[in-house]
Amino acid sequence: MNRIIALVVGIVIVLFAASSMVFVVDQRHMAVVSGHGDAEPVLLGPGLHVKLPPPLQTVMLVDSRIRSLDTPDEDRYITSDKTDLLVDPVVRYRVADPLKLFAQTKGDEQTLPDRLALLARSALSDAFAKVTLTDALGKQQAIADEARGAMASAAGSLGVDVIDIQLARIDFPAAMTDSVFKRMSAAREQAASVERAKGVAEADQIKADALIQQQALLAQANLQAQTIKGEGDGKAAAIAADAYGRDPQFYEFYQSMLAYRNTFKPNDVIVVDSSSEFFRFMRSPTGDVTPDAAAAPRKH
Structure with a gap:
């Protein structure tokens, strides 16, 4: 009886050890196998693989697909003219170098989203700080591209490629919405007044030029009329003199x-x-x- 129990325990131990040594990597992931000591981690692709049981060797599965970063729905940024904006960014990225990611995170991939979120916020803060409110509302793609470039260089050290950044939403905090709209309305009204004044000045100049041209044409026409009348009077006088002489x-x-x-x-x-x-x-x-x-x- 004791032999049977010992045999069952041995089989369970063997099965447990075997299950910890064999693992499968699907098409969506890559695996980094690391061990204790000075052994370099090994990168494995999709398929069935064998490793030493823990703690001799451990496996970190890395999702190799393009993923979206979970960022706060609304994050606050400040423009160069000191206007607060609520921005909802969408960051898409992909792990391009799992070995570099393993080295930087010490095998804990779960910390990657938080680190990328910090990089995204820093890049967006710098980008918004360089533009005014008007540019922030009208040049959103340019701001997103600049932030992506700044974030890409920092994320590259983690083995991550930043695909793109999209600004899904830009809005004002509720407390300052009315004041911002009033300021924008005043700015638009001032711009409209300038354009109207410019139009009136151009219209006056056109009228003045037309009047000068009119006066010049009338003077030329009067001169021609006087010339023609003088020639006619001269011919009439000549004809009259000839008739009188006859x-x-x-x-x-x-x-x-x-x-x-x-x-x-x-x-x-x-x-x-x-x-x-x-x-x-x-x-x-x-x-x-x-x-x-x-x-x-x-x-x-």
């Missing part, structure tokens, strides 16, 4: 007819002296003054 009596008759037409209008009543020189072509087609001109009847 038939002075007819010229005088024609000029008198024009004067009569311009002087007398329909339904006018005019009382004049018919013996006046002005009416000589009414008394005679040739304009001669006859002895009975003074006796001519008056026109009503």
Whole structure:
């Protein structure tokens, strides 16, 4: 009976030792096998592996997939113009060098998220401290890229690649929301006033330029009109002189007819002296003054 009990105990011990020596690494992980003393840790990929039982050798499984860092839902950062912002960052990373991670964490991978969270906060704090509130709201991707670059160099010493950082949310603390909105509204109103003033100044300048151009065109047109009128008057005078030279009596008759037409209008009543020189072509087609001109009847 004692032999049977001893045999069962021996089998249990052997099975326990065997189970602690054999382990499986799936496709999502890599394993770092380390031992006591000066022995270098060994990196193993997916598959079935054998090791010495603890405490002679231990295994640290490392997730080799791209993972997201669990950060606080809202963390506070301060911009260069001393504005508080609540930011919800999302950090994606991957363990690229498990042996380096093992050396830096002394085989305790559970400390990695906390260390990465500290690095992310430090990088984001530096990035937000360099920009104003306006840039923080309008250049979020640039801020995230700068923080990723700063964090990547520090995370590289842990054997970790930082894939990217996304700013899922940027908001103001509830206590200062109203004051920030009022300040932003005032800034926008000031910018709008400047643009309106600039537009009015440009409109006035355009009107002034147009008026100058108008005056220049009118002056040029008047000059051309005077020139043309002068040329016409000169031609008319030449024509009149030529006509007078050819038939002075007819010229005088024609000029008198024009004067009569311009002087007398329909339904006018005019009382004049018919013996006046002005009416000589009414008394005679040739304009001669006859002895009975003074006796001519008056026109009503």
